[in-house]
Amino acid sequence: MDFKEVLEEQGKVILKEVKNFELPHIFDCGQCFRWHRQKNDNYIGVAFGRVIEVEKQGSDVVLYNTNLEEFNSIWCDYFDLKRNYSDIKEKFSEDPLLKKAVDFGYGIRLLQQEPFEILLSFITSANNRIPMIKRAIENISKTYGDEIQYNGKVYYTFPRPEALKGATMEEIEALGVGFRAKYIIEAIKNVAEDTRNLEEIKSLSDDECHEGLKGFNGVGPKVSDCIMLFSMQKYSAFPVDVWVKRAMQFFYLAPDVSLPKIRAFGRNKFGDISGFAQQYLFYYARENNIKID
Incomplete structure (x- = not known):
């Protein structure tokens, strides 16, 4: 511990x-x-x-x-x-390049979040900025979640699938999710009607889990890896967004390497703890605003 x-x-x-x-x-x-x-x-x-x-x-x-x-x-x-993160960091620090990212984000821990919330959150994240994602998720919670109070302020739980099941496309669009509303509506229906069971998907092997999540419309390789990593404890996942792409090009790869090849390279290099490496690399690249010419 x-x-x-x-x-x-x-x-x-x-x-x-x-x-x-x-x-x-x-x-x-x-x-x-x-x-x-x-x-x-x-x-x-x-x-x-x-x-x-x-x-x-x-x-x-x-x-x-x-x-x-x-x-x-x-x-x-x-x-x-x-989990003893010191062991993970010690292993990563054998790589002098990755050690820079580990030393910078030395206090990172991977949260074990709820799959349904993370499914909708990362569908919302596609081609979107973090402040807009936060606002949309807060709108969903405020509209369909339960009210709770703390220190005189009102907060809202993330809604259960059943609470969202009756939402229309227009109602979801109005919450600030943009073109992703159609994917969110379909995901809600799939989960609420149990045509796609998130706990069953979570129980699969890492590669099967990745493919199972991609069965949701609006979930591509990167979003699937995010859901796996942040809510299903699949630590071989290696989500590749613009920042991870830049970090991998900055430290390891040529500028013209494709996203699928970056993902494959990362998983091969870091193995069953690839997701931890991804978070150190992401945080380092974004906070230092790494750019690739």
Whole structure:
């Protein structure tokens, strides 16, 4: 585990001596859309039907609005705290090029999020910017999710498939998802009517899972890899977007290598922990605004 002990106090859980846990690295590395940085540098997010606030205090992490029972049943896995990221980083640091990205994003952890939310989120992400994606996901939650309160403010859970089943194309379009509305409507129907079962897809092998997710209209190789990596614990996934493409060209490949070849190269090079490498590379490339001439 990447923490020494966990303590419970009134309305919060304290993780002592946490390793490899930096809030901006985790919440601003492109894997999630419902976490927001506060003026005090804490982050507040909505996940699994709950509002949670996270604060870093030296080497400790404080989780507000929760308790030990919820930590053990939800948040320990959600923050992937049973995994020793130091071992992953040590292995990656054998590669002097990847070590630069690892040292830069040293506090990244891969969240274990809910598949239905991530399916709709990354369908929405296609050819879209992160602020617009966040706004659209918030609109979906506010319109169809349940209201919850924390510290006098109102938040909204991400809706269940059944709550979205009756939505029309026009209603979904009005939430800011653009041309992706048709894909979202179809995905909602498939999941709600169980013609495509996300838990069954999750249980498949990595390659079968990748193909199974591509059965949803609007889900191509990159979106499929994102869903696998961020909600199905398929860590051989290697999503290739513009930033990962630039990082791979910057560190390893020629500028004219195609996206499928970059994905294949990454998976072959990094193996069953390719997804962790992808996140370090993505965060490094985007935060440093890497450009390829």
